[in-house]
Amino acid sequence: MITLTSDFGSPYPAAMKGVIRRHTDAELIDVAHDLPRGDPRAAAFWLRFVLPEFPPAVHCAVIDPGVGTDRDALVVRAGAHVIVAPDNGLAMPPARALAGDESDVEAWTVAVEDPASKTFHGRDVFAPTAARVRTALDDATGESGADSLDADLVAETLAGMDDLTPASDPVDVRFPEPTVERAEESEEGGDAEDGEVLAVDGEVLAIDRFGNVITNVPGELVRGRDWVRVNGDLTPVAETFGAVDPGERLVTVGSHGYAECDVNDGRGDGAFDLRPGDSVRFVPDSVSL
């Protein structure tokens, strides 16, 4: 199996599939081709969410604002999974999620011949590399498209590929952890109980195609509350969009486990005026300002 991810729209990914079909019959599964354009950070977020659902596979992910520059092409092993991607950080967060343990992630740079195109390395570099890796793994397991891979076999196979060189320092994307402010014993005069959350300073990780604002604030910090202040504005917390009227704002916990700023039947990014990377402060309704 080879999964494919890009910001290419259509019909460019089909060219990648054609190239792969010249090398291998491995099954092709599209993850997405409409990810935010030229945004490796958003791609890292979404791939970290989706790829761990798959059994071991080769994942080819091309969100590549640096195409045409001298950025490297990477092959990253994460447990028994392999990610083929430009060296711009997008591969590392999903690799850590796939491996579970950071020590089970290793990266190689790909020796790239001068490609046919300066602007379509998806077709000319990444698709052929994914196909070569897939073929090497199939040869190693003796099965075509076999996904019964283990990490040791994958590591050994990649180490044996002539065009791969261990990568010394691949670009990485780190998603920030939110800062959680809690009531302390020593605090005087406050109404809050010890350990109670007073505020969470987080950040917007991504906006999905519906305009839902995905933050890095863990869902458990808002779940079960009725109201929360989002950057000062009191907002209802609900499990489903239908809990508020169409056009009204709410905070939910998305399927990725993070708090989201949403609008029922509308766009949260506009209503909350939030963009990826923006700061977002959650203050429980129960905390006196």
Add this chain to the structure above:
Amino acid sequence: MITLTSDFGSPYPAAMKGVIRRHTDAELIDVAHDLPRGDPRAAAFWLRFVLPEFPPAVHCAVIDPGVGTDRDALVVRAGAHVIVAPDNGLAMPPARALAGDESDVEAWTVAVEDPASKTFHGRDVFAPTAARVRTALDDATGESGADSLDADLVAETLAGMDDLTPASDPVDVRFPEPTVERAEESEEGGDAEDGEVLAVDGEVLAIDRFGNVITNVPGELVRGRDWVRVNGDLTPVAETFGAVDPGERLVTVGSHGYAECDVNDGRGDGAFDLRPGDSVRFVPDSVSL
């Protein structure tokens, strides 16, 4: 084969595919992932149109505005086909279309363990259920991904699955039949011949992504006419959009066999001011008002 339908956009359906691939190698075919959001009725319309083209298969369809509530998850047998879907009515119209005969449709509720997410039952409930059904069918036929299924074998296999319980009263969606007013013998003073259609009172079933307004009025009631009044406005009837100038309104018969209110190179929903569920009255040009 497992077909997949949702209103999830991207990349969420890929998470469902990853989950399925942990259980079975059955072929995956996307029907659509951009169906109108949270609208089981629209999904029922489109699936009733598309699914009957397939040979017997498992169809996983997740348009689920009730996610997070206690609505059931259903497995519906329709002849030798199986639909896995939330219990909100979307499965029943396509099931009747697949079975041909309503008596060949039966439904079970799925015993659902507490899912990982309150908001992504596509990944946590419906995809694993579809995979389990597919695997049970494959075990029953002795072939992997076999689609040479007959209704009796499917019925027997589903009846033997431990986590399925016969559904007593699944939610249903019924599409209304239009009311056709015809000239009668006894009518005096009219110009109309006996049996001639004087008016059809129908309803908008769906709007497609081009803005074409799909009604429940059978195509044969308009086909062959030159003009028809749509809610009072005289509109040309044509077989192809190109029969009228760009921007002009027309009535056609769509591939689903129903009369559509369209605009050449434009949107019919805006031009005719029609939404799903709205009433629409067709009066032949030949009938004096």
Add this chain to the structure above:
Amino acid sequence: MITLTSDFGSPYPAAMKGVIRRHTDAELIDVAHDLPRGDPRAAAFWLRFVLPEFPPAVHCAVIDPGVGTDRDALVVRAGAHVIVAPDNGLAMPPARALAGDESDVEAWTVAVEDPASKTFHGRDVFAPTAARVRTALDDATGESGADSLDADLVAETLAGMDDLTPASDPVDVRFPEPTVERAEESEEGGDAEDGEVLAVDGEVLAIDRFGNVITNVPGELVRGRDWVRVNGDLTPVAETFGAVDPGERLVTVGSHGYAECDVNDGRGDGAFDLRPGDSVRFVPDSVSL
């Protein structure tokens, strides 16, 4: 393998896949279903770009503004590839690209029974024809879905199909060649060196979904320059969008090898006021006007 291309959006292509699955298990790969609506010329451009990446396959391409008229359905052999498409020209440019040599392209018309629908020949005519061709090829090679085809075997197989008749004069689309004006020896008083490009008069071939304006001007005529006048306006030439500020115009060479008129983080079609078929004149900055 059968590739599928259309302007149908969703879920119509799934109906085509269902029909194909009643005849053959051949792998199905989507090229695009969001091509410009009713525009065989744009489809020809994109298929000419994408299909040559594939190994020999059957390609079913339905952009069909003439559906419901008496235009023919074609089966076109291009080397060992087969294109199934309406007879409106879209098949011929990709066929020439696939075959390499125009003499290795031949076309048949398909004897079409009265289809179920006047408006959905994708499902009722082209999908079944592609499936029949695929099955005939599989029977000829003795392998299911075999793509190890050679041109002679494909030609022989198609010639043996009862419902195909040699097409006398299929509709063709020809993309114009640009006119290149160069400095001549005899020219007096000019600053230009002999053979230097003074101007290129080209045409807009297509607009992609990002609004990038794809011309028929070969990339080598602009690559390496710093500036070029586009219809009189001085515009920077760059290898990557990031070379100019967001919202600024630039000329790049796209992955198809042609000069493009683009805007970084914006739409080139609006900024340059260019549409498919429009004239576009490139004058090197070094040429005095």
